[in-house]
Amino acid sequence: MTKSLVIYFSMTNNTKKVAEMIAQELGADTYRIQAKQPYTSEDLNWHNNNSRANREQEDNNSRPEFAGQLPDLTKYDRILIGHPTWWGIPPRIINTVIEKLDLGEKEVATFSTSGGSTYDQAQKVMNELIGSDVKPGRVLSSKKDVENWLRDIDFK
Numbered sequence: 001m002t003k004s005l006v007i008y009f010s011m012t013n014n015t016k017k018v019a020e021m022i023a024q025e026l027g028a029d030t031y032r033i034q035a036k037q038p039y040t041s042e043d044l045n046w047h048n049n050n051s052r053a054n055r056e057q058e059d060n061n062s063r064p065e066f067a068g069q070l071p072d073l074t075k076y077d078r079i080l081i082g083h084p085t086w087w088g089i090p091p092r093i094i095n096t097v098i099e100k101l102d103l104g105e106k107e108v109a110t111f112s113t114s115g116g117s118t119y120d121q122a123q124k125v126m127n128e129l130i131g132s133d134v135k136p137g138r139v140l141s142s143k144k145d146v147e148n149w150l151r152d153i154d155f156k
């Protein structure tokens, strides 16, 4: 049987909710990425040019550290990676994590939640980070979105 793992980062739980819907659909396990230095609400204030999140997103080389150990992927065939959209792209901690994971033999798909942005810019980041065989990602919000996307990428 195909085993799937949903790895996600979520600050205000929108991505968490979608990750859990996906996990339920696929009978997948979940792993939540936590930042080593937790984000405060001021860190996430996108109205402030100098907020932590805005500075990280402006810096291509920013790689915020995660807390704890990343999951052991050996028993999984499929890895799904979920994230919020910060300035059109994944939070930089997603780069940190993906660069540490050995995704070589896995089928990988990525998804986001957003306040309206599409997945286009995030997809470019993922193609560079993971390779062009990563499944086409999508911004998801409802159970219906999740069902449609999983079907479209042949995961369901």
Ligand SMILES: Cc1cc2nc3c(=O)[nH]c(=O)nc-3n(C[C@H](O)[C@H](O)[C@H](O)COP(=O)(O)O)c2cc1C
Binding pocket: 009, 010, 011, 012, 013, 014, 015, 016, 044, 045, 046, 053, 054, 083, 084, 085, 086, 087, 088, 089, 113, 114, 115, 116, 117
């Ligand atoms: C720093 C920051 C930047 C954001 N930039 C965007 C953006 O460019 N486009 C967008 O549609 N939403 C943007 N958002 C909104 C989030 O993508 C959206 O609320 C998301 O669902 C949050 O996911 P979470 O609850 O899992 O953290 C931004 C939020 C933050 C905190």
